[in-house]
Amino acid sequence: MKPYRELSKEELLQLKTELEARYREAQAKNLHLDMSRGKPSADQLDLSMGMMDVLNSEANLKDSEGVDCRNYGVLDGVREAKELLGEMSEVSPDKIIIYGNSSLNVMYDTVARAMLHGVMGHTPWCKLDKVKFLCPVPGYDRHFAITESFGIEMINVPMTPTGPDMDMVEELVSKDPAIKGIWCVPKYSNPQGITYSDETVRRFARLKPAAEDFRIFWDNAYCVHHLYDDDQDFLIEILGECEKAGNPDLVYKFCSTSKITFPGSGVACIATSPNNLQDIKKQLTIQTIGHDKVNQLRHVRFFKDINGIHEHMRKHAEILRPKFEAVLDTLDRELGGLEIGSWIRPKGGYFISFDAMEGCAKAIVAKCKEAGVVMTGAGATYPYHRDPKDSNIRIAPSFPTKDELAAAADLFVLCVKLVSVDKLLESK
Amino acid sequence: MKPYRELSKEELLQLKTELEARYREAQAKNLHLDMSRGKPSADQLDLSMGMMDVLNSEANLKDSEGVDCRNYGVLDGVREAKELLGEMSEVSPDKIIIYGNSSLNVMYDTVARAMLHGVMGHTPWCKLDKVKFLCPVPGYDRHFAITESFGIEMINVPMTPTGPDMDMVEELVSKDPAIKGIWCVPKYSNPQGITYSDETVRRFARLKPAAEDFRIFWDNAYCVHHLYDDDQDFLIEILGECEKAGNPDLVYKFCSTSKITFPGSGVACIATSPNNLQDIKKQLTIQTIGHDKVNQLRHVRFFKDINGIHEHMRKHAEILRPKFEAVLDTLDRELGGLEIGSWIRPKGGYFISFDAMEGCAKAIVAKCKEAGVVMTGAGATYPYHRDPKDSNIRIAPSFPTKDELAAAADLFVLCVKLVSVDKLLESK
Structure with a gap:
């Protein structure tokens, strides 16, 4: 893909029309998705249910x-x-x-x-x-x-x-x-x-x-x-x-x-x-x-012992990995080469960090919210909620199901594109 | 019994000799008893072991x-x-x-x-x-x-x-x-x-x-x-x-x-x-x-619900009541009428408060300790550990078994008598 900033005003306007149509379609789906907090999903919690059995009324609690x-x-x-x-x-x-x-x-x-x-x-x-x-x-x-x-x-x-x-x-x-x-x-x-x-x-x-x-x-x-x-x-x-x-x-x-x-x-x-x-x-x-x-x-x-924890964490990873990859693959596929954002491929943890073009983060999060996808508030990753470049957005892929996540990631990249096009049009 | 302060110096000295002999006998028993903290006993804790079964791996944790x-x-x-x-x-x-x-x-x-x-x-x-x-x-x-x-x-x-x-x-x-x-x-x-x-x-x-x-x-x-x-x-x-x-x-x-x-x-x-x-x-x-x-x-x-709690607390009371009564009965029987201490018969809670003659609490607690019975430190019931009258002693009867408690209470009253006799002799 060609970087957006190399597009002419006319190309940007045409792109905007297409993206807005797709955004209206997305809105019509009435999504209610949450990528705001680093919460494990229910199936991750299920991994620890066995812990509820290790102490029962017969157990020695010394x-x-x-x-x-x-x-x-x-x-x-x-x-x-x-x-x-x-x-x-x-x-x-x-x-x-x-x-x-x-x-x-x-x-x-x-x-x-x-x-x-x-x-x-x-x-x-x-x-x-x-x-x-x-x-x-x-x-x-x-x-x-x-x-x-x-x-x-x-x-x-x-x-x-x-x-x-x-x-x-x-x-x-x-x-x-x-x-x-x-x-x-x-x-x-x-x-x-x-x-x-x-x-x-x-x-x-x-x-x-x-x-x-x-x-x-x-x-x-x-x-x-x-x-x-x-x-x-x-x-x-x-x-x-x-x-x-x-x-x-x-x-x-x-x-x-x-x-x-x-x-x-x-x-x-x-x-x-x-x-x-x-x-x-x-x-x-x-x-x-x-x-x-x-x-x-x-x-x-x-x-x-610690081996028990490592074994347990492998099970968490099996659930989390496809979710991280779903979001990262969507970012790669949809935004790669457009030069309207950058991100890191983490090997662990709970988050993906996305840096939008300067001055776009708040608008992207707001646009997501209007279509039913809640992200961590823009600015939250900075003291006093003040991101000086209004650029960083935290993505938390753990809680939604894989299908929900695919829908949420699609909407997210759509909002990134829309807001970026608007931003680029400001200076044309 | 006649109040101690009405005893003559000779009577007090004779009493002291008797009490000291009994104290040495008590020391020889090598007691290791603790009436210092309001800790429930193991059989009280057993009452709640059923709580370990109410949530197991099949439970709905919503x-x-x-x-x-x-x-x-x-x-x-x-x-x-x-x-x-x-x-x-x-x-x-x-x-x-x-x-x-x-x-x-x-x-x-x-x-x-x-x-x-x-x-x-x-x-x-x-x-x-x-x-x-x-x-x-x-x-x-x-x-x-x-x-x-x-x-x-x-x-x-x-x-x-x-x-x-x-x-x-x-x-x-x-x-x-x-x-x-x-x-x-x-x-x-x-x-x-x-x-x-x-x-x-x-x-x-x-x-x-x-x-x-x-x-x-x-x-x-x-x-x-x-x-x-x-x-x-x-x-x-x-x-x-x-x-x-x-x-x-x-x-x-x-x-x-x-x-x-x-x-x-x-x-x-x-x-x-x-x-x-x-x-x-x-x-x-x-x-x-x-x-x-x-x-x-x-x-x-x-x-x-609250009825479940009340029912549960009745079981605690059945364990605690005889312990409180054992201590209180010992105090009544051994110290009643001697006017060397006062106490209140509580209807609940975890403690019995004993007020010794002025200036005796620390010495009583120390004497108990020397014979293997740990009480809450004298003064602990006052800010800065300063009991201005050096009089108050907290007795916590919950943790020892009933037999241990009987032994501990016997030793306690013995120490109260001994220290009080010493105190009264000071002014003779």
Whole structure:
């Protein structure tokens, strides 16, 4: 196909007429499709139904250390849960605290703790005039919502194919003591599906922040969420790199089973240095007597070990892969060569990131919505919902069925074309 | 028995010799007993094992509104969980937010939210020079630990047989705008087992606090935790009273199933006014996508309705009642008439509160410990662990077996006698 911008005004107008006719046809189908959130589909959830059987009224609910998991106690999680999530986090169990049902909550509470109590004896952030966070963009809207809710100033750092722009990160972090953190989704990033390169991870581990209480918020949400068994991204383990670099306390690493078993009924954890763990537990013991140990036991007995998780994730991949490919193939087929958008083919995670022509994202999402297809709001992938180029759109292909997805992807590319044609006509 | 203080020095010295001999005998038994925390016993936990069967791999995990409880969503809890905990909280389901596994966590987060975000648009407490809480004493140590951890100044308010000294509460709250809250366990209070009278509840509802963002933290932890089927305390419902008094937003009411099913693996909730709910949800939606809905469903399907809970609680009472009575009968039999201590016979809850002679509590607890019986630390029932009279001791009779408890209670009264004799000898 010829790039759209090489078309004459007349060609564009004729194209517009054709596309509008097709859009009206699409509208007539009364679609009600949702590609807005990274929600597993019902058949993915069915994969974990066996977990409902592992603990019954005959089960022994004592953990490997003899603790009755039905009762109070054990602030940091039962031993075997720390082992399992330790394997998943690639750190030893003694660097793990197991939490409740969601890592978002753990991340929120981690920022809240720093605000109220400070990090390892430093001034609580709520007592400072200014606190700033670096936000690789495009990124995860719920991360940005946390920092925004605390009045933390967010600074955009562009993503590159190997992770955040590390020159910029190093420059900012080393000079400005008000910068206290950075949000990272280092593997199969949300929304681009980018995995940080070894060099990026090492540069993170070697950061020399001006603020001693600067922390990297390393949200390894998609650590085992591969789409291909034989073509996976690898991420080197950052806590080990930080130790080697003499920066042992630099990172809070977050992980959960939310998109492995049941989102909202899973188990989350934090992995970090002994100093940080001690600092966290001092506050955590006031906040709770302990998290849900029965659910920890349920997860461990279902998976047994990390191999059980990998095997389980292969089943997820079998469901997810065709959906990702359906959307990506539609993008390739319908938009390839038109130069009105670009996208990345991720090897894992939950999202496809689409960059439209500048100034087109909002209009495309609106057009989709008018025809019954809900996308994540344009701008959501940027702090304050402000995408300076109004270009990035996050596509979440997991929840709809394959047929629904085909219809939704068709409509999406149609809207991209229509809005792009309008945009190009503006300058003719 | 003759009161100890009427004994002569010689009589006391002889008594001391006898008691010391018995104490050495007790030490020789090498007891390892724990009456320190309000933990249910294993046979109480067994009562809920049937809950492990209500959801299996064949179960329909959709709630009554068709929501797939295995997936993300539903910030404030599934409909039927709000109905069940609404019945337990005696408010309509639309005044309920269902949380995760523990009400302690909900209370912590409620104070943390006020600290960081303020209450209904008022200045965040962390921005104020001074924040104070009223603390009815003796009270619950974990409440005091929360406010202490935030640097909130705690003011003791004495408990009376009808609840906190309301003259003092009214006086303080109406005059000092720095007083932002009060901790209450209004039914079968921790540790005394006192239930607030109707008049006390109504005076709470009619408070005219100097601070508009003053809130009553109403921890109704023992709402259905009766010991006797035919002799129960009744607590009038405070949210309704607040509405009648034109103070609808005055109360946060907390509740959970922690001592109904499995502590740490239960379901907690907050019940409050629509204004407060809206204020809470604004923050909660940033903190989490939702709590564990599968566990909510598990609880609802197990109990079906409030009658199921009441029936279940009768079984708990059958286990707890003989334990409470064993301790209370020992206190009556061994200490009655000696005037070296006083105690209340509670009709529910988890604790017995013992007031020793002034200056004796720490020594009694230490003596118990030396002979292998762990009590809650003396002072724990007061803010900052400072019992000004060094008098109050909390007894938690739920966890040991009946035989263990008999041994522990025997040792306890022995230690009370010994320490009291020593105390009386000091002034002879």
